[in-house]
Amino acid sequence: MKHLLSAADLSRSEIxxxxxxxxxxxxxxxxxxxxxxxxxxxxVVNLFFEDSTRTxxxxxxxxxxxxxxxxNVSAKGSSVSKGESLRDTVQVIDAMGVDGMVIRxxxxxxxxxxxxxxxxxxxxxxxxxxEHPTQALLDALSMRRHFRSLRGGFDEDWxxxxxxxxxxLTHSRVVRSNVLLLRTLGAxxxxxxxxxxxxxxxxxxxxxxxxxxxxxxxxxxVAMMLRVQRERMSGGYFPTPREYTIGYGLTTDRLAKLRPDxxxxxxxxxxxxxxxxxxxxxxxxxxxxxQVAAGVAVRxxxxxxxxxxxxxxxxxx
Amino acid sequence: xxxxxTEPRRVxxxxxxxxxxxxxxxxxxxxxxxxxxxxxxxxPTRGVxxxxxxxxxxxxxxxxxxxTTPVGQLDITMFRDDLRRHPTRSVGPTHLPIPIDxxxxxxxxxxxxxxxxxxxxxxxxxxxxxxxxxxxxxxxDRGHRQLPIRxxxxxxxxxxxxxxxxxxxxxxxxxxxxxxxxxxxxPERKAR
Numbered sequence: 001m002k003h004l005l006s007a008a009d010l011s012r013s014e015i016x017x018x019x020x021x022x023x024x025x026x027x028x029x030x031x032x033x034x035x036x037x038x039x040x041x042x043x044v045v046n047l048f049f050e051d052s053t054r055t056x057x058x059x060x061x062x063x064x065x066x067x068x069x070x071x072n073v074s075a076k077g078s079s080v081s082k083g084e085s086l087r088d089t090v091q092v093i094d095a096m097g098v099d100g101m102v103i104r105x106x107x108x109x110x111x112x113x114x115x116x117x118x119x120x121x122x123x124x125x126x127x128x129x130x131e132h133p134t135q136a137l138l139d140a141l142s143m144r145r146h147f148r149s150l151r152g153g154f155d156e157d158w159x160x161x162x163x164x165x166x167x168x169l170t171h172s173r174v175v176r177s178n179v180l181l182l183r184t185l186g187a188x189x190x191x192x193x194x195x196x197x198x199x200x201x202x203x204x205x206x207x208x209x210x211x212x213x214x215x216x217x218x219x220x221x222v223a224m225m226l227r228v229q230r231e232r233m234s235g236g237y238f239p240t241p242r243e244y245t246i247g248y249g250l251t252t253d254r255l256a257k258l259r260p261d262x263x264x265x266x267x268x269x270x271x272x273x274x275x276x277x278x279x280x281x282x283x284x285x286x287x288x289x290x291q292v293a294a295g296v297a298v299r300x301x302x303x304x305x306x307x308x309x310x311x312x313x314x315x316x317x
Numbered sequence: 318x319x320x321x322x323t324e325p326r327r328v329x330x331x332x333x334x335x336x337x338x339x340x341x342x343x344x345x346x347x348x349x350x351x352x353x354x355x356x357x358x359x360x361p362t363r364g365v366x367x368x369x370x371x372x373x374x375x376x377x378x379x380x381x382x383x384x385t386t387p388v389g390q391l392d393i394t395m396f397r398d399d400l401r402r403h404p405t406r407s408v409g410p411t412h413l414p415i416p417i418d419x420x421x422x423x424x425x426x427x428x429x430x431x432x433x434x435x436x437x438x439x440x441x442x443x444x445x446x447x448x449x450x451x452x453x454x455x456x457x458d459r460g461h462r463q464l465p466i467r468x469x470x471x472x473x474x475x476x477x478x479x480x481x482x483x484x485x486x487x488x489x490x491x492x493x494x495x496x497x498x499x500x501x502x503x504p505e506r507k508a509r
Contacts, residue, residue, distance in 0.1 A: 001405065021408050024392070033444045038395040066395075304395070309405030 001305045003122045005112045007133040007180040014305075015184060016156070019141050022294065022301040028065065029297060039068035042307050043098040047090070048125070049075040049105045054268065054295065055125050055134075059102045062299035068307070071098075086110055087117050094118035100307050103127070121306045129171050135267055136177035138298040140185065142287045143222050145294075146263040158187040164216050165207075166192040166248055167226030167275055168237070170199045174226065174267050179207050190216050194247060196237045213248050217257045224265040225250050225275050241274055250276035255283060263287050322482055325497035329473060334456065334487075334494050337472030338367070341454055342374030344470050349421055352379045354449065356420040357388040360438055361409045365390045366489035367456055368425035387414040391424070396437040417446040423470075427485040429455040432466035457496055459483050 001014065010018070028034055044063045048056050056072065063070035075089065090101060100121040103111040108128030115122040126132040147154035147161070163182055169175050169191055182189050189207035191198070202209055210216050217223070228244060238244045245251065250264065255277065258264075264276075264286045272278045281288060329337070349355055352375060359368030372388040375381075392409040400406065424438050435453060442448060454470040459477045473496070477483060480501045488494045 017407060024408055024410060027411060031445060035444060036395045037440065038400065304408075305405055308400055310401050310403055 003111075003115045004133055004302055004306060005115060005122065005124045006131050007136045007177040007184075010133075010181065010184060012184055012186075015137070015140065015181065018137055018298070018301045018305055019144060021304060022137075022141050022297040025065075025300040026293070026297040028300075029293070034065050035067060036065065037067050038304060039063070039066040039307055042068045042100070044068045044070050044100045044102060044303065044307070045093050045098050046070065046072045046102045046125075047075065047093065047104070048072070049086075049103075049110070050126070052104055052126070054292070055104065055132075058295040059123075059125060059299050059303075061296050062303055065296075066300055066303055068099075068303065086114065090114040090118050094120055100303070123302060123306060126173055128173065130173055131177045131180075132173040133177045133181070134295075134299055134302055135174050136181040137302065138291055138294040139174075139178055139224065139265055139267070140181055141294045141298055142265060142291045143263065145290065146222070146287055150261050158182070158185040161187040161221045162190060162219055163187055163222040163224060164190045164192055164213075164220040165224045165226065166213055166250075168197045168228050169193045169202065169226070170197050170237075171229060172226050178224070179205055183207075190220070192216060192248065194238055194244070214254070214257070217254055218259065220258070220262055222263045222265060223250060223258060224267075225270075227267065227269065228271060228275050230271070245274055249274065250280040252277050252279055255280045258285065260285075265291060268292065321502040322499040323502060325482075325484065325499040327495050327497050328475060329457075329496035331488070331494040334472070334496065335370075337456065338370050339374050339378070341470040341472060342371055342378045345371070345423060345452070345454065346375060346378050348452070348469065352381065352386060354420050355386055355423065356413075356415055356417060356448075357386060357423045357425055358391040358413075358438075359388070360424060360426045360434060361390060361392055363427040363485055363487055363490060364425045366487050367427060368423075369489075371423075371425055371454060389413045391438055391441055393434060393437040393441050396440045398433060398437065411441075413445070417442060417448045420448050421450045421452065422448040423452045423454050425454050427456050427487075428483055429453070429458045429466075429468050429471075430461050432462050432464035435466050436464050456485060457483060 028036060046056055046059055060070050098120055102123045102125045103114055104125040105127050108130030110127050111122050111124040124131060124133055165175050165178060179189050183206040191207050191209050192213045195211055262285055264280060266288050270276060270281050272281060346352060357368045357372045359365035368388050372386040373383055375386045376383050389412045392411045394406050394408040452469040455468045456472040457475050458468055458471045459475045461479050482499045484497050486493055486495050
């Protein structure tokens with residue numbers, strides 16, 4: 001695997017391989033000495049053209065625990081917003097001889113473009129409203145752990161599982177990656193949002209679409225809630241925050257309607273009281289903290305899959 | 318890759334493998350002055366079932382109930398020094414039934430050759446904890462060492478040419494147990 005640009009690029013066996021290794025890396029996370037020599041001598045640049053704490057620091061920790069040299073480049077404040085200057089930036093860094101770049105950019109498709117301009121590997125750490133494949137992988141790891149913890153275990157057959165993703169779907173890159181990844185795994189995805197927050201073309205996605213959260217609640221194995229971005233509230237997407245919560249929030253009442261074996265996921269940070277009630281975030285079924293822990297393990301696994309083998313000169317192996 | 322090796326010659330059959338494991342078990346109990354703090358760790362793939370057999374033989378040699386001697390596995394993929402020479406290798410699980418601190422760890426592998434796998438295993442152990450002692454048990458030692466590493470317990474010393482191929486098969490993985498050796502079809506040219 002040369003790059004990780006989209007969840008759609010991953011085959012079922014590649015997803016399983018990444019998740020299996022992430023479980024091993026989670027063991028390393030619990031050791032007193034959190035260090036493996038695997039990527040010694042490799043250099044990874046975190047190139048973040050957008051603010052991020054969670055993703056950037058987890059990629060940084062992941063690289064360092066695998067003994068790679070990790071350099072953070074924050075492009076904030078520079079004039080990098082158009083193809084030409086993005087190209088200059090990545091080619092300059094590539095010319096220094098780095099092995100991989102982890103790219104976060106506000107323009108959809110920027111990491112895929114960059115991958116075509118440089119020798120090294122590229123990992124997409126979130127591009128615009130397009131994709132965030134490592135988030136989808138860590139969500140899948142959290143779901144799989146949850147399924148395995150249930151009575152009767154889990155035989156890796158996702159076809160009977162239903163995942164509802166609820167919230168601001170229009171501006172979410174997490175939702176696209178999740179839909180693509182869950183399709184490959186074979187799970188059924190139901191997208192739930194007010195009509196104003198459904199992306200255009202959503203009907204062509206490999207998922208069911210609903211505007212009635214209550215109607216799907218009782219049948220889901222996983223309720224994934226997305227953050228409502230407060231900055232969007234003035235955009236006329238919904239009348240008031242209260243109105244949104246009444247229609248699409250995981251309230252205490254809705255929590256009671258979930259199946260007892262259902263898991264609650266949220267990519268964070270949670271707006272308590274808006275997209276979910278405090279008791280939903282803290283409920284026994286909530287895997288939100290597990291998702292954060294899974295983030296480092298999954299990113300270690302991804303860096304190993306992208307940089308751990310021989311340099312292949314093929315594109316996109 | 319086309320295989321240009323001769324028909325494999327069997328050097329150990331299932332019974333001989335069992336007897337070698339029993340002998341090694343007695344040696345381990347003797348060297349350890351009993352079974353205190355023993356922990357057997359198999360190196361995947363075939364070191365794992367070998368370690369399980371050896372643990373069972375140690376239980377019987379020391380007249381303990383079966384399953385007393387703890388046995389786990391240690392994946393060394395992430396510690397290999399040749400990762401960059403191959404496509405990305407898949408990584409297996411590491412399973413440690415008890416903490417390795419203060420244990421006498423016996424690493425178990427099927428074939429000892431260059432010593433690089435064992436070296437990687439020692440690096441892996443060092444990152445996990447600090448055993449009181451580490452020993453090495455292998456079913457076959459075929460020579461050609463590239464590092465100053467030797468086995469404490471050997472099932473069979475098998476002098477080989479580096480071009481020969483030694484294959485260990487075990488019931489648990491391959492459906493039958495045997496050790497075979499095959500030679501290259503073309504006679505080797507003598508190095509000058």
